[in-house]
Amino acid sequence: MLRQRHVCGPVRALAIAAVAGLLASAAALPASAQNATPAPAAEVPTGATGAQATPEQLATAVQFLKVSGLTIGFDDIIPQYLQQATAIYAGxxxxxxxxxxxxxxxxxxxxMKKRNDLDTSLAKFYTTRFxxxxLKQLIAFYQSPVGKKLATQQQEILRDSMPVVQGWTRELQDSVMKRVREEVEKKGGKLGPSAADAADDAAADAPANKPAAPAKK
Structure with a gap:
């Protein structure tokens, strides 16, 4: 029987990068694209009315996802999964x-049809907001020279930046715990060490507290 397996490292990284690309897309756009000319008053974004997206709007959103490269990180998941299944069964x-x-x-x-279904599902998040x-204005930006460069570089940038973000969040968490404890102690309170501090202290004390080996007779 084929055992269930979690997503392998490279696939997980690609998926995370792709999702991160979706979340970071607005921040990555230059000011000229972020300040695009507003839609005419007669054309209200569907998010403001709750109206269902038209087929044309949905198709435009899918086109935006493709030209922007925001979901390109998902393209490698299908061959990765097929290779994984092949290796397991062949083994x-x-x-x-x-x-x-x-x-x-x-x-x-x-x-590959399921891959297209993903784009369609993700596109709906854009049709409720744009x-x-x-969406056509965004497509026009990504079809410009600088937009094409952004589309080809953003996944690599996101992958390379993930360790930086992870390190920053770890450092921030430790700093917040430390500073809160310090401020409470200034007011006369007493807090125990955080779980991370306790683990570090235990690791540091381990060699010193290790009982000496009995002397050989």
Missing amino acids: QRPELSSMINEAAVSLVPEF SEDE
């Missing part, structure tokens, strides 16, 4: 390796 039945590989290749079109005209 169980080596004599069927050729048949397993052929089956995986034949399934590519089926799963009018069709606004």
Whole structure:
């Protein structure tokens, strides 16, 4: 039986980068794109009315996702999963390796449709926040030279920046715990060490507290 496995490291990194790209897209746009000409008064974004997106608006949002490269990180997930499944099954039945590989290749079109379904689902988040005209303005930006450069570079930038963000959040968390404790102690209160401090202290004390080996007779 095929055991369930978690997403492998590279796939998880790609997925996180892609989602991070979706969240960071507005911040990444230059001021000229962020301050795009507002939609005409007669065309109200669907998010303001709760109206369902038109097929044209949805198609425009999908086009925006494609030209912006915001979801390109998901493109490698399908081949990664197919390779993973192939390796697992081939490991169980080596004599069927050729048949397993052929089956995986034949399934590519089926799963690529699921990839398109993801774009359609994600596009709906944009149709509730941007009018069709606004989406077209965003597309125009990403079709410009600087927009194309941003689309090709943003996933790599996001991947490279993840360790920086993780280090910053760890340092911030430790600093917040420390400073709160210090301010409370200034007022006469007493707080115990944080879990991180306790772990560090335990690690630092471990060698010193280790009982000495009994002397050999």
